[in-house]
């Protein structure tokens with residue numbers, strides 16, 4: 001049984017086979033389709049028995065992938081957020097006012113996070129096209145709730161907005177410093193601080209409402225760039241690059257178990 005896991009975001013498609021979520025492959029699509037031939041050939045070579053995916057973006061690409069799965073008679077499911085995920089190990093409750101409005105990637109990142117770092121409340125930061133900062137409260141051992149979360153532009157989108165909105169600014173990112181003394185350094189520092197400040201503020205608020213310290217766990221395409229800066233404020237930061245795929249793995253494993261008990 002080879003289960004293919006697919007996380008289709010607004011910038012990149014990440015995928016792995018179930019059991020290898022630690023080594024995901026990434027294809028930056030930017031809503032283009034040039035890479036599809038190679039990608040589909042790689043998937044076909046794996047001879048997958050089924051596909052479990054999350055998509056919040058690029059409908060044309062999701063449609064194309066779905067057609068590819070149908071053409072090759074590979075059963076697929078684009079999984080949605082749930083009201084509650086329950087397994088022998090973990091329960092995760094979705095407290096969004098309308099649970100189905102929550103992005104499938106955020107739900108599965110939260111699910112991935114509670115599997116990756118059990119035993120404490122978590123602030124799950126996903127630094128993708130958007131930066132999402134989600135509060136996952138541990139309500140009892142093994143029991144968690146998606147208590148709420150924030151959505152802001154990711155750092156690349158912020159940069160794009162700045163340069164598109166103010167064309168007189170030179171389109172250059174410098175270095176983050178304590179007292180920036182050039183335009184390029186001022187922009188880099190401003191953008192990084194906007195991201196770090198968002199996360200630190202969310203952490204303060206979550207700790208105040210939860211009444212105890214929370215662990216920050218970061219993932220997403222910009223995590224490697226942002227983590228060293230966030231670590232200055234949050235020294236015990238955890239970085240994982242595959243939280244959505246980990247969450248999809250939990251969904252896929254649960255489905256396998258149900259199938260086996262039929």
Ligand SMILES: Nc1ncnc2c1ncn2[C@@H]1O[C@H](COP(=O)(O)OP(=O)(O)O)[C@@H](O)[C@H]1O
Pocket residue numbers: 008009010011012013028127128129130154155156157219220221222
């Ligand atoms: N080589 C790269 N190409 C595109 N984006 C990159 C690259 N390296 C880092 N990034 C950052 O990663 C972000 C995309 O991260 P990702 O988690 O794949 O997002 P999404 O899930 O929204 O597709 C970009 O917005 C950018 O900030």
Ligand SMILES: CC(C)(COP(=O)(O)O)[C@@H](O)C(=O)NCCC(=O)O
Pocket residue numbers: 009010011056057101102103104105106126128129130131132151
């Ligand atoms: C917030 C998002 C745009 C993030 O997308 P990403 O940056 O991971 O591509 C996505 O999770 C989404 O479209 N969410 C639906 C709205 C919500 O979660 O409330």
